[in-house]
Amino acid sequence: METFQSPLKQQNIRFRQSTSVPGRERVVRVAFVLLDHFSLTTLSTAMDALVTGNLINGETLYQVATCSLKGGLVESDIGVPVSSQRLVAEGLTHDAVIVVGGQRVRLASQPLLRRVLKKTASKGIVAGCWNAAFYLADAGLLDTHEFACHSDSRALISEYFPQLKASGLDFICAQRRATCASAHAALGMTLAIMQELGSRSDAALVDEIKRLHQPGQGEPAITAESVRPAAIPKPLNIALDLMENNIEEPMEIDEIASQTGVSRRQLERRFSRYLNAAPNRYYLELRLTRARQLIVQSDRSLTDVALATGFISYPHFYKRFKDLFGLSPMTFRDYYYASDCASRGHALAASS
Template structure:
């Protein structure tokens, strides 16, 4: 299988697949402990990051379970209940354990939560406290002489009960496989930091891609190339204009000589700048840009594959078929079917807990 060469690689590497690679993923088990009146936004933010990791077909699959002290339905802060299993030490054998707090969660020491946190931490798992749930990590003795993040309304209580724990102003902390965050707005960054540790080496770029998905606003081109690659030096204006021309002429691609003429440089000068800043020749970058757009259309629309081919500048479907398969490892139709099928996107590939 061919690979992406240009700076677009990070946007697409998670989507590359072969029929042989399905079913050979590393499963990471993640447990969420839901406290009464837990923050539903915090939970969904963390779970959505895990689900996105699964959806882009990484080599790490996150399998999620939800628990509570009594089991059954647990009321969230906005009144929507979620189902859960009864929490017990015997059931917890996970790679990561999140305790989900919230503004209306009443904090009190609980021996079961204390034991499962100690068990997970002792087994080299990651333990995390969301919103004010740093309280429970502190109660388990897992934050002694460490900084933690918690909601401002709960810091005083933690300081009173656990003076050996340092509460700071950071939105989230992650050290020695202990993570805390102050609320829903920082749950994503904390979860991404945890995923960076839990993911396999193959997924080194996975977190950057998930962040791009969840923070979709496109930065200025001079700061970040297509939301994927940070650049050390400002992008020359001719390259900036050239890429903009390519983005605006996907359906009817321009000739490279024509693009060079529009930006006022020679073809050779343009090629040198593409090679230096985008790691590919202009033709190659243009092809990968069009196939990136094709991948987005295949996943996010019901358009026929022939329409997708025409919309991305391919004069014939066979040519599009070959190019797409070269880079993504599967024919377009198989790629679309597998992305949504139960074989490729089953309950273990999606990070969806019971009842969520």
């Protein structure tokens, strides 16, 4: 199987067929402890990062569970209930335990939660979202750590634990303790936890999860401009624009070089230096990236996708797509949706 050579690799790598052997992934178990009136946005942001991690062709499988002090349905801050398992005094056996607070969560010492967090801290990561740093502090787990929390709760936590130092950072993850100040910051905190607990190969893909799931932002289109280095020669910028604007009817490389005012050889050297790929190779990867987007995000026929991305025949498109993504276009469409549904279904089942 061929591999992507250009900067487009990071945007496409999670869509390649996994080469890992099923059953041999590193399994990381994460439990979310839901407090009454917890922030649903915080939970969904953190959980979505983990589920997306399962879709990436890495070596780690994230298993998610939701727990609470009483078990059963826990009402979120917007009134939507989420099912949970009941915490027990024996504690949890998960690699990370994340307590989910929220604006409407009332802070009060909970002996059972204190015991669970202490036991987890001896072997795993403990974390608190929004104002849940209170519970880590109550368990004596922040005595030598700065913590992040929502500004509305900082004064109250400082009143109970005056010896602790609140940070102005959105999130902190260090020495197996993690805290974040808001739903937005839960993404960065969760990604930091994934980097610490996951395989090394997964850590390199964290930026891709962030790009896909940054709260308040949709997935940006992958364009020539979005992957180009910050400072590149003007002729190369022009060449990338020409490629981006001529996907359906690809230009010849000689014509692109002519319009940029340099020779083909000069253009090839600049592509090699700044984009680590020959011009024709980068152009192919750009077209196949667009094809992947159309396959995943639309119901257009695969023949239409081939024509829309500059392939004169479906067999040619079929071969090149399979070379880079490891699956035929049709199998890829079926595989992607099946994997997406299965991964999200697994997370929901684990939390019920």
